[in-house]
Amino acid sequence: MLIDRHGGPEVIRLGQVATPAPAAGEVLIRVACAGVNPADWKCREGYLSAFMQATFPFVLGFDASGVVAAVGAGVTGFVRGQRVFAQTGVGAGQWGSYAEYVAVGQDCVVPIPDNVGFAEAAAVPTPALAAWTGLFDDGALRPGQTVLVHGGAGAVGTFAVQLARAAGATVAATCSAARRDALMALGCDLAIDYRASDIGAAVRAWAPAGVDLVLDAVGCGTLPMGLDLLRPGGTLVAILTLASGDHGPDPAEAARRGVRTAIAFSKMPSGARLAEIAALLHSGRLRPPRIECLPLEQAAQALELVRSGQAASKLVLQVC
Template sequence: MRAVVIERLGGAEVLQLKELERPQPGPGEVLVQVVCAGVNPADWKCREGYLGAFLDYRFPFVLGFDLAGTVVALGEGVDDLPLGSRVFAQSDVGAGKWGSYAEYACVSRASLVAMPENLDFAAAAAVPTPALAAWTGLLEEGALRPGQTVLVHGGGSAVGGFAIQFARCAGARIATTCSADNAGQAKASGAELAIDYRAGDIHGALRRWAPEGVDLVLDCIGGGSLPNGLDLLRPGGALVAILTLAPGDAGPDHAEAARRGLRTAVAYSRMPSGELLGRIASLLAAGRVRPPALDLLPLSDVASAHDRLQHGHARRKQVLQVAG
């Protein structure tokens, strides 16, 4: 099979398109013929070694967290998926196994979900990691409830876009920070207030919208890009940061939050993630949530996709066309 592999950690130059032996599914696994693979910021961080605390790299290593494709073989103990089923999932790369940048991938049955019929493979591949991160941060760690107020910091990102839509579905009132170019889409997705983080006074605008502060701040960007985020919360509020794995990103100030009687948490996708992704698939199938706009690139352009994400030049979700 064709696959993008790395033989060592490093920059985008370590990405190589090679021929590898097709994997065989083990017990509880499914072999998926990958049609499209989503590209996430976690991918370039994985490539550079920032996931070393979470997994053992065994070279050659195939990157890629997200995939959409068809079932072609079943491992021992799996008998509930017809061959040819259209599925999407997070890969098992977070467990140190080969990921989705390949023509075939073995995936835990517990992670696989039937693709909504109203999505094509590219759209489905754009969903798992950002949607799961947004749901976990907003609804699990953030415990957002109907009628509450939330600030989604980074509403123009894939994670932020899903967070706005999930908050709308949860019956919350939503403000977001984003670029002026993304304000229209953020409001169409459910945000009442869109603050231009480049030119606007985030604290002033938010206090005019929610004078006592908001119930929840979901930081989808990190890296100190939301200074004094705790000041935006009402008494008893919560600040939840999406795990970035970026070097030097210390995350929320947990001690200061506790001193003020506020709550903080760091959100990340839990694996296997099929049960939660199934709930998200239901919202997608009903048209209540939409996948992000995307750029579809050939597998050979993977280095370009990584560079765009790493250096902040990706205006849309990056997805790789693995099979025709």
């Protein structure tokens, strides 16, 4: 599925291109499934142009699962036919996973655990890595701390709740009433219905001194009292939506209050972190979110469902 320019769903088309050949250090993956992420439609519309330069025609898709089709010079540890999943190089302007084949740097490719299917694996890399970065790299989460995940029922939030629990933290999350039981089943200690409850009052009743970490996976000003929920020295980490006006928390205001803020941003190749996530998937301590599979040809519709917030599950495209 190609785009020839930035724009809305009308710019996506089905097309034929040459099968990529893996360069030195790359793994060529025959794609089974491609994860659908908010970053994909933002890439389609040009929101990521400040970070990447797309050469048209361009193939979208940050996340892939499939089997190794070939390896480039210098690649070790991967064999033809091996089941793998990866975060592609779309963020660096390379072609992505909405295609039968994608070439990915070996540092971003990881074997799929035996207990995980292709569709589940494709749903993991970008949201799980975003959650990991926010919690541990930027949030410096430690065992015994308290965390509020704002947007706990989304893909990033689902992984964040589980990763925080696996790290020994106590976790609260905001969600709709319909998703409360599902979040509690993942180990959430407190699920707050953001429509019916005062989030600030609920958090203060649960953690009177304030929480150690707030991970805001929603943005757009939907948690205006976020800094108020932190204990002295606590941290608010925002995962930016890139929507107009969504600049994240104010660092100056945070400093005045004796807390700090951070913008979640991966600072290393994804493979090392993805391997740790794969180990948690294999052990059963981490589960992918609910998944709905659509055929590759419905990529435009899938992106619109994600963009509009109407997707009830994590969407995955069936490729091969």
